[in-house]
């Protein structure tokens with residue numbers, strides 16, 4: 374069970390600040406909130422829960438009206454249990470919450486993997502799907518889910534992500550109306566929330582694209598490099614120093630695998646709980662180069678069981694980055710807030726949304 378994994382993992386925490394369990398008060402609301410962060414009235418915006426299934430013969434007019442309004446309606450003509458044959462299916466916030474719940478349930482059921490959760494690899498899938506964005510050309514980003522296809526699936530940086538894609542296949546089969554690109558990003562938001570992180574307001578609207586939209590290799594960061602490389606890669610996506618550091622704080626979750634990246638080990642003692650431990654350890658531990666027959670990485674002097682990548686260490690070498698590492702190490706609430714904002718931005722890069730409203734999913738108990 375994910376909650377059991379969480380409990381076990383929390384026991385590993387050495388000195389997580391009390392504030393690390395911070396959750397914004399809005400996390401349990403099911404209301405849509407607009408992109409500017411202000412709360413909107415319930416059921417406003419993207420799609421009404423009173424869907425067209427109920428409108429019978431007026432469907433044609435209804436659908437035309439929706440199209441004219443650019444309402445982002447989806448038409449799913451076969452197979453969903455909720456919609457009878459040949460009637461359109463327009464997903465509502467409640468439908469996306471069902472997808473969220475199914476991902477959360479699967480996370481909670483499938484604990485016989487890595488440190489007890491597929492959550493970290495789902496976060497990495499959402500990030501690698503989105504982090505190919507190039508603001509100059511408008512190419513890449515989460516719109517398209519082109520990592521389903523070679524050559525993108527075979528890019529070195531994406532090694533191991535088939536595990537995450539396969540994990541989501543039964544969810545896609547259960548909710549065939551959702552696009553892969555919406556599903557992968559929704560699952561990333563779900564994993565952050567379910568692993569104790571901040572709420573990640575999310576909105577639908579991504580469309581799957583074909584193999585022709587695959588991005589060229591080399592758009593994702595190379596962990597062996599330095600701060601210049603981090604700035605090159607992340608400013609191509611449109612992020613500033615503060616946002617770059619906040620995003621890399623996702624290394625609170627998961628671990629490196631020798632058969633994927635070549636690197637080895639977790640960044641902290643609670644790899645299935647979202648915390649600011651990555652920053653605290655980066656700022657406070659004594660990190661030494663690991664002696665091994667593998668790529669250059671660093672290990673903590675105290676226990677020799679944790680790891681940092683060269684790019685993680687670069688965050689402490691660079692003045693512009695270091696001040697944010699120290700801010701986040703000191704204040705978990707600030708990290709949670711700024712991570713949420715920038716993760717939302719990452720998942721939305723280059724997506725031609727038709728709605729301003731975002732959903733805040735209810736986290737499982």
Ligand code: HEM
Nearest residue numbers: 493494496500594595596620623627628629630633634684
């Ligand atoms: C300089 C930027 C970054 C570099 C060089 C980098 C590199 C890596 C590497 C080498 C791994 C290990 C992969 C494996 O062996 O399984 C990894 C894992 C991971 N990364 Fe990053 N990463 C970066 C930024 C990010 C960002 C921005 C996020 C999310 C917002 C992220 C989330 C993760 C997660 C959650 C894992 C753990 C996956 C697992 O446990 O399977 N990373 N990263």
